[in-house]
Amino acid sequence: MTPPDAVAARAASPVAAPDALAADGSAPHLHPSAKGPAATARKYYKIFRASLVERMTYRGDFLFGTILRFLPLVTTILLWQAIYKGVPGGEMAGFRYREMIAYLLLTNISRMFSSMPGLAGGIARDIRDGTLKRYMIQPVDLIGYLLSYRAAHKVAYIVTSFIPYALLFFVCRSYFDGFPDGWTLAAYAVSLILSFLVGFYFETCVGMVGFWFLEVTSVLYIVMTLNFFISGHMLPLDLLPQPWSGLLKALPFQYMAYFPAVVFLGKVKGSALAFHLALELVWAVAFMVLARGLYRLGLRRYSAYGG
Amino acid sequence: MTTIGGLARYLRLLGHLARYTLSRELAFRGNFLVKVSVEVLWLGILAAFYRTVFARTQMVAGWNEDQYFFFVGCFFALNGLIETFFLENCNDFAELVRTGDLDFLLLRPIDEQFLITCRRIDWGTGPNVIMGAAVMVASLVHMGWHFDALKFAAFCATFACGVVIAYAFMLMLTALSVWMVRNQSLMEMWWLFTSLARYPKEIFNGTWAAPLGRFFTFFVPILLVVNVPAGLVVHTLDPGMVGFTLVATVALFWVSRRFFRHALRSYRSASS
Numbered sequence: 001m002t003p004p005d006a007v008a009a010r011a012a013s014p015v016a017a018p019d020a021l022a023a024d025g026s027a028p029h030l031h032p033s034a035k036g037p038a039a040t041a042r043k044y045y046k047i048f049r050a051s052l053v054e055r056m057t058y059r060g061d062f063l064f065g066t067i068l069r070f071l072p073l074v075t076t077i078l079l080w081q082a083i084y085k086g087v088p089g090g091e092m093a094g095f096r097y098r099e100m101i102a103y104l105l106l107t108n109i110s111r112m113f114s115s116m117p118g119l120a121g122g123i124a125r126d127i128r129d130g131t132l133k134r135y136m137i138q139p140v141d142l143i144g145y146l147l148s149y150r151a152a153h154k155v156a157y158i159v160t161s162f163i164p165y166a167l168l169f170f171v172c173r174s175y176f177d178g179f180p181d182g183w184t185l186a187a188y189a190v191s192l193i194l195s196f197l198v199g200f201y202f203e204t205c206v207g208m209v210g211f212w213f214l215e216v217t218s219v220l221y222i223v224m225t226l227n228f229f230i231s232g233h234m235l236p237l238d239l240l241p242q243p244w245s246g247l248l249k250a251l252p253f254q255y256m257a258y259f260p261a262v263v264f265l266g267k268v269k270g271s272a273l274a275f276h277l278a279l280e281l282v283w284a285v286a287f288m289v290l291a292r293g294l295y296r297l298g299l300r301r302y303s304a305y306g307g
Numbered sequence: 308m309t310t311i312g313g314l315a316r317y318l319r320l321l322g323h324l325a326r327y328t329l330s331r332e333l334a335f336r337g338n339f340l341v342k343v344s345v346e347v348l349w350l351g352i353l354a355a356f357y358r359t360v361f362a363r364t365q366m367v368a369g370w371n372e373d374q375y376f377f378f379v380g381c382f383f384a385l386n387g388l389i390e391t392f393f394l395e396n397c398n399d400f401a402e403l404v405r406t407g408d409l410d411f412l413l414l415r416p417i418d419e420q421f422l423i424t425c426r427r428i429d430w431g432t433g434p435n436v437i438m439g440a441a442v443m444v445a446s447l448v449h450m451g452w453h454f455d456a457l458k459f460a461a462f463c464a465t466f467a468c469g470v471v472i473a474y475a476f477m478l479m480l481t482a483l484s485v486w487m488v489r490n491q492s493l494m495e496m497w498w499l500f501t502s503l504a505r506y507p508k509e510i511f512n513g514t515w516a517a518p519l520g521r522f523f524t525f526f527v528p529i530l531l532v533v534n535v536p537a538g539l540v541v542h543t544l545d546p547g548m549v550g551f552t553l554v555a556t557v558a559l560f561w562v563s564r565r566f567f568r569h570a571l572r573s574y575r576s577a578s579s
Contacts, residue, residue: 064483064487064496065495065496065499068496068499068500069499071499071500071502071503072499072502074519075502075503075505075506075510078506078510078511078512078513078516079367079368079506079510081510081512081513082367082368082507082509082510082512083360083363083364083367086364086365086366086367087363087364092363215338217338218337218338218341218342218345219341221341221342221345222341222344222345222348225345225348225349225352226348226352228352229352229355229356234352234356235356235359235360239359239363240355240359241359241362
């Protein structure tokens with residue numbers, strides 16, 4: 001069975017469209033006449049707020065899911081404990097047991113920011129069933145709307161899972177050498193925000209493929225399954241033999257799990273850290289430009305069937 | 308006689324449903340091939356992961372590489388059966404509750420648990436059973452295993468028990484949707500829950516992990532699902548554990564059915 005991100009792609013819920021939010025009491029009131037950056041910011045803030053309310057509707061299920069999410073962490077810790085018992089010297093590719101567990105815990109935080117379940121599938125579905133035209137007749141930009149929507153989901157998830165995660169990290173504090181210094185923490189925060197942007201724009205690009213192919217679910221299965229491994233979610237990329245390790249570190253997927261974790265652990269420092277943060281920003285911008293370009297190109301051939 | 312007649316009727320019905328879903332699946336052959344290739348990819352990723360691990364160590368929790376791959380194959384095949392027959396059906400249950408469409412299934416003159424959990428067969432995950440079996444056979448050949456009829460029979464029996472135990476847990480997880488009107492995918496929930504069954508139970512070692520391992524072996528026996536069939540083939544046959552697995556299977560199936568029916572009684576149609 002494929003990992004959660006891939007199954008989420010399979011069972012992707014449709015992206016709530018602006019019309020759906022308009023039925024809500026806290027719906028955005030979009031005035032076509034409103035112009036300027038302040039009005040635009042207000043508009044996307046309202047989308048953010050409505051999405052947050054929507055996300056919090058199923059609180060019981062949300063909490064239950066969060067608790068279940070800890071089960072793989074427990075088994076992962078136990079598995080690596082068993083693996084390290086047989087490792088000569090107690091070190092694998094520069095990772096001692098404690099660092100490995102800390103790394104695997106931190107990749108969950110990375111994926112909390114960078115994974116976008118249902119995003120690409122939702123875009124492709126909007127294209128296929130014609131509901132994408134909403135974004136063409138309303139003063140809402142598709143990508144801007146989705147960014148606000150996703151940001152709200154992330155905020156809701158981070159807020160509701162903060163206590164369980166704080167508890168988990170408190171319980172697992174022995175795997176960490178205390179908090180890193182202020183600069184490392186700042187770099188870590190930046191790497192997480194950029195990982196959100198890389199993840200968001202990458203999945204948006206995948207979803208845009210729906211303009212050219214009627215069904216992209218199949219592509220999504222493959223991309224998400226592969227991403228689970230090549231982003232470093234399963235194990236640090238350093239453990240893989242060459243040339244795989246070097247190759248995967250040259251790809252943008254490492255920024256979705258591996259890179260933020262090794263930043264926190266202090267394994268990337270100084271000029272290398274600055275270089276990789278800059279490169280992460282470049283990848284985020286590159287995917288943003290690509291997503292915008294694909295959207296523009298796609299709209300030229302979009303026929304708005306159905307809806 | 309009535310029981311046997313009823314069983315034959317349900318088997319016939321399952322056959323018809325299987326044929327119907329196969330004809331639907333074959334209408335989208337490309338999609339079917341992609342689904343299979345994703346599972347092949349995932350098995351490849353798992354193989355890459357464990358090859359990386361075993362390149363740096365000889366044993367993991369008392370399992371060498373061949374034995375561990377047998378365990379992985381066993382899990383893959385068993386989970387493939389669960390996915391093929393039940394997972395998608397159970398995954399749809401929350402939506403049936405939310406929309407009220409469950410009414411239409413409850414009105415049919417057959418057992419509601421059978422209809423809800425077996426009505427569609429996901430042929431796309433069927434090859435997982437073959438892939439898992441291939442991994443098991445390859446591991447046994449590589450380790451030079453000699454055929455033992457008793458162990459083989461015990462493996463078949465406990466493998467079937469593993470399927471029933473996993474099904475029982477899935478049914479209970481599904482039934483929760485009646486109260487929670489679940490928004491998240493059961494597929495994800497199931498993936499998280501089965502993370503307990505994905506590794507050898509020997510990893511539950513240490514001051515806090517050993518009691519946890521016992522809890523998930525004897526009270527919430529998810530650890531029995533793969534560990535017992537895989538362990539008796541590549542390690543030793545423990546008759547006590549096999550007996551306990553059989554008892555746990557019957558008990559869990561009974562409890563899950565009661566729980567599911569209780570959940571259905573709490574269902575309030577949302578369609579009207």
